[in-house]
Amino acid sequence: MTAEVTQIWRHPLKSHGREALEDVSVSAGQTMPGDRVWAVAHEASSADGSQWVSWANFTRGAKAPRLMAINSAYDEAAGLLTLTHPDRPDLTFNPDDPADHPRFLEWEKPLLPENRAGSSHIVRVPGRGMTDTEFPSISLANWASHRAVEHAIGHELSAKRWRSNIWFDLGEAWVENTWLGREVQIGETVLAVRERAVRCLATAASPETGERDADTLKTLNDNWGHQDFSVYAEVVRGGRIRLGDKVQVL
Incomplete structure (x- = not known):
């Protein structure tokens, strides 16, 4: 077939x-280049970027459905990621720059339910994407x-x-x-x-x-x-x- x-x-x-x-x-x-390069660890997560860990360590659409309306555009040459959402202003930031992470966390916060562990930090595992x-x-x-x-x-x-x-x-x-x-x-x-x-x-x-x-x-x-x-x-x-x-x- x-x-x-x-x-x-x-x-x-x-x-x-x-x-x-x-x-x-x-x-x-x-993994596919540019796919699940980074993941957002929540406050109860053990993810530190040293190795692959399961989906339960991350902020995700199963617990925060409003995240599902995000679209993204990744400029690999510049290392910049742009996120758009119907209820949020556009955000362009560098996921590899810890100095940029607070801007992302502030942008994401209104999209998260109040009764769940909040997002804590962005992790990246060298050499592979954070697939499920x-x-x-x-x-x-x-x-x-x-x-x-x-x-x-x-x-x-x-x-x-x-x-x-x-x-x-x-x-x-x-x-x-x-x-x-x-x-x-x-x-x-x-x-x-x-x-x-x-x-x-x-x-x-x-x-x-x-x-x-x-x-x-x-x-x-x-x-x-x-x-x-x-x-x-x-x-x-x-x-x-x-x-x-x-x-x-x-």
Whole structure:
């Protein structure tokens, strides 16, 4: 079964926005460049930037749904990240500069619920992105599965709520869930599919408003007996991925 890449997304600051790309070059054993480079640790977190730690250490959309309405633009040459939100002024800052972090924390604070641990600091782990998997992963998503969720829930949904990296249309829902243990060629690259992505409450929030507007987890569980959407893969042969590239299971 073959398909074509229709969208490529990266999320420079974990749970704080997304950015569409036309192409990306990936390397074996690495996360997508510019994806989850940084994460925002909360006050109860043990994250210190020395190693990968799990999602529970970070401020994220599952606990703070308004974060889901953030968009981002990362200027790699300048090292600057711009965040936009319908309820906040635009913010441009350097996530690698601790002197810039207070401006970000002040900007983010109104988007966080008062009854949760507040954000504390930004962390970066050298050599990999802060993905939700212990291995450096890239997420692959199928439009047919998204349409199945839309049909079951009874209205349109923005696919940005899934925060997936590479999108394509296999024409049949959940085919991607059968890819575990197999390799997929996308453009010049080969990826090994290793895990299904178990979804959290962040997917219930609208990427346009940051308000919870869809019971995605109940819909998945009631209709398919799981709360998975998309699969996590690891790059085994690097290269360039472009919009329109073929996606083929090997």
